[in-house]
Amino acid sequence: MILMALDHVSLFWNSGRRSGEGLMGSRPDFPNFTQFILRFVTHYCAPTFIFLAGTSLALSTAKRLSSGRTRRDISLHMIKRGGFLLLLTPFVEAPAFGSSPIYFGVLACIGSCFIIFSLLYRLPPKVILALSILMIVAHPFLNLDWIMQDSAGSLYLRVVLHEPRMDTYPYVGLYPIIPWLGVMGLGWCFGVFLSNCSRVRIRKLTPYLAASGLVSLTLWFVVRFFNGFGNLLPRLGWPLEDWLYMSKYPPDLAFLLWTLGGMCFFLALGNVLQDRHHIIRPVTEVIHTFGRTPLFFYLVHLWLYRLRPGWVTRPPFYLDLATMTLFWALGLLVLWRLCLRFEKLKKSFPNSLLQYI
Secondary structure (H helix, E strand, O other): OHHHHHHHHHHHHOOOOOOOOOHHHOOOOOOOHHHHHHHHHHHHHHHHHHHHHHHHHHHHHHHHHHOOOOHHHHHHHHHHHHHHHHHHHHHHHHHHHOOOOOEEOHHHHHHHHHHHHHHHOOOOHHHHHHHHHHHHHHHHHOOOOOOOOOOHHHHHHHHHHOOOEOOOOOOEEOOOHHHHHHHHHHHHHHHHHHHOOOHHHHHOOHHHHHHHHHHHHHHHHHHHHHOOOOOOOOOOOOOHHHHHOOOEOOEOHHHHHHHHHHHHHHHHHHHHHHOOOOOOHHHHHHHHHHHHOHHHHHHHHHHHHHOOOOOOOOOOOOOOHHHHHHHHHHHHHHHHHHHHHHHHHHHHOOOOHHHHO
16 A cells, blocks of 8 residues: 555656556556666555455455354445445546546456455355466456447446456546456455464464465566466566566556565565564554555545646646655655544444445
C-alpha cells in the first residue's frame, strides 16, 4: 500500500512517469533508468493486493462458517461486498484517475471476483487451486473470437474478461478478470490453509514462504531466459532493464512469477519482524493501521495525492523527484492519522455501510 501510494503520487505529479506496460502490446519509453525503477518497484502492489484479497476472503469466510452462518448468507455477503466495489468504481475511483465512468480498474476487478467467488468458494480448495493455476498459465491461449465484436457490449465484455484496452472509450479496462481471478484463487487457497493453522504454526511458515519465493523467482528466470512462452513483452536484449520489462496489462506469467515471488519474501520478512515487534514498533504500528483499513486508504489516497478537482486532468506544474518523495512521505503521515480516525468510526458503527470499506 505504501508502494502503491508512491506509484500514484508519481502518476499525478511526475512528468517522467510512464505506465501501460503490455497494454495492447505497448512498451513505454522511460526517459531514464531511475524512472523505470521507480515504476518497476511498485509492480508488487496489484498482485499482492489481489492475492491477499483472496486470503482475507477465505479467512473471513472460515470465521463466518464457524460462527454458524449459512452458506447462503456468506454468498450474499460476498455479492454485497463485490457490488459495493463496483459502485465505488465510477463514482470515486474513475474520477480520481480522470477516466471514463465505464472504467474497469482494480476495484471493479476485485469486486467482480468477489461475486464470482460467491459460487466458486463452494468448490474444494484443490479444485480452486488447479483452476487458478490454469487461468494464470493458459490465459494467453484464451481466444474470445467467439464473442461478437460488432457491438459495444461485446467489445466491453472482451475488455472486462481478458483484453485490457484504453482505445475503446468510453469502455476503458486495465484489470481483466482473467487471469486476476486466478491470482485471487491462489490467495484464497492460502487463506484456507491459514484458517487451519495455529499462531505457532504460522510463525514457523517463514522458511516455506522464503522457499516459495525462491522457486517462483527461479521459474521467472527460466521463463525470461527462454524468452518465449509466458512473455507478452519478450526481452529485446540482455541488459537488466530488458529482463525486468514485463507485461502488467494483462499480467503475463513472467510478471506474476516475479511479483508473487517477491510477495512471498515480503510475507516471510513480515513473519520475522513480528517476533521483533518491540524493536520497530512505531513503524509496524503505522503499517498495521494501513493494513486494517485498506479500502479506505485506497480511496482517500487517490484524492489526497491528486489535490485537484476531478475534471482537471493535469497538474498546474510537475514536481522534481525529491519534492515528490517528500510529498509522498507527508501524505502517508496524513493518511495514517485519517486511517486511525476511520478505524475508530468503523468500530462505533459495525453494522453500517462502513463494514464494506
